[in-house]
Amino acid sequence: MCPPHPLFSRFQDKGTSNGTQSKKALLSDPQLFDTQFDELVTELTERDIADPALTDALNRLREVLLYNAPGGKKNEVQRALLVGWCIELLQAFFLVADDIMDASVTRRGQPCWYKKEGVGLEAINDSFLLEAAIYRLLRRHCREQPYYLHLLELFMETSFQTELGQALDLMTAPPGQINLSRFTMERYKAIVKYKTAFYSFYLPVAAAMYMAGINSEVEHNNAKHILLEMGEFFQIQDDYLDCYGDPAVTGKIGTDIQDNKCSWLVQRAELEACYARHDEASVQRVKALYSTLQMEDLYHRHEEDSYRRLQELIARHAQNLPHSVFLNFAKKIYKRNK
Template sequence: MSKSNILNNRTKENHCFSSLSKEFVANYHKIFNEVVDEALARIPYLHSIEIKNRIKKMAGYYALVEKPILAELFLIAYEMLEEPNNYNEVKKRQAYTLACVMEMCSCYFLIIDDMEDDSKIRRGKQCWHLLPDAGSSVCNDTCMLRSFIYELLLLNFPQTEGSKIIAYVNQIYFLSAVGQHLDMLTSEKQNYKNFTMDQFKKIAELKTSFPAIHSPIILALILANKDSKEAKQQVHDVCNDIGIFVQIKNDLMDLYSSNESDLKSSTDIQKGKCSWLAVKALEMCNIEQRRIFQDNYGNWDESCVRKIQELYDTLKLQEIYENEKQTQHENLIRKINELPPNAIPSADNYKKLISLMEKFQLA
């Protein structure tokens, strides 16, 4: 890798700590490709050009078509948490590596989830498992990607810090997969007694809260060497509800925005998913409406899907969502205001992170 590249460029501007995330976002593709290329070149036992090209293609397949929200969230949290005295070029490189890793891990799960859900389109692209050269090799592909991410971390972090990060990244893989499995299990059984708000929250916590909301902040804490047990527990307490609410929003978006664009196809009703809409509908409906739900949910027939959509409309679920959103936001702000003055991240920083999530249309 050239010494003059962005990661190594020791210009005055690059030393400005608070521009870390801005610089990353402005140069995202370039940085991402450099991080990947450099690691691919440095893994001593990896020789095949075909394999290197495939890993690179896979790593960026979904990661490079949208704004790197997870990465930006992580970098802004890190900017808030790091002591200016500890910040240097090595830390910057590590922060950028971790930012890219977060996007790659997300890509890893999108590939697996799309395969499992038999999705067709994601972020405006044909899903990975539908590519002519993917198909049944998806498991093997994701195995390579995960192995590569591990090597990437190993190459960029000293042992103690690296082990901590690798252990946390393994937890992300593990819990996300557990969430995906419980999600699949709950849908498949089509036993609507299991469609409870508790079950929905459990799945949302694993599939969304943990990988998308907790992890950018926890990884920033680790990189800033402020990952005490208390700090991590606090992130969990504050952020869990946000993640669940993000999942509720995702479920609404799946239905109400997917007709407008082909960025992601809507299939929650057809697949009988334990979505917030389904759970809320079951909580609210009368005997007749419950019969309609049971007769039509989890069915690919268009008239069945329409009947479920009509039921959701009758029950005014969108309106209920708007009200709950307001209450949830107020509860969250109250919780943050009650944090002790020495909280890490501080109450102010939590508020900034939340408004950032809102800006990203996450929360």
């Protein structure tokens, strides 16, 4: 893990005392990030809550937080710890809901939250709790800061964009309806841009920029050019790993074929009879077709092309922004296997 870039140095935790500060100074970025999460869980579920009638609900919130928030890729560990965890909570909110809509089985190597015994569709409200926790934390810790309004607008706009992307995804592949004519590259790029790229890539960098006092629309648009391209690259990797990834490594069982997903791998020809079927024979026939079309080789060529294009975008659009922020992102996702 590289040391934090100077852009983010102002966000280092100051501690509550010299002793606390010195102990935290010995921790790595991931350790510091995890320590902050324990403190935030305590804050959200124990402090300043006077009504004993809420005890059961707050215990539920603690369980939801501990099960769903940790385990992300932590691409923002070099950024402000609190806002970093707000980004993780936003992702957890989306994933808990998405797993229900997709009828997924596993997430991050464990059963999806709604699949956990005793949870079921109560997970819908649990996802709302995760989202609400974001704004409670931002209000408590950032309300007096000059970037507070920017962060609120950024989180709310990102949520709206992601939910539009999810709507496109669901409309493109409604359950039980096989119509592969909907699967166009234009539709695929729109789903990826709104469902994945904004919240996974633009959100953490834009938040750090605002907190560092970089408010220029030009600079945010420059960052967006790079990061949305990176998000598309990331989603294509996800589509590839859904089919070819090892569940022991990825932490989830791929179901794009069974779930009729508009995936980068999809080729319309000869799929009508097999795609969106849940029997193993149909799934294997689709994978055999992918193999015949040499989709693995095509993917690896696309990965190399995408990485080269990202480097060109960084050189072109990050003239006044630290290249290392974007290059570190790109290196994290290049040739990833989970």
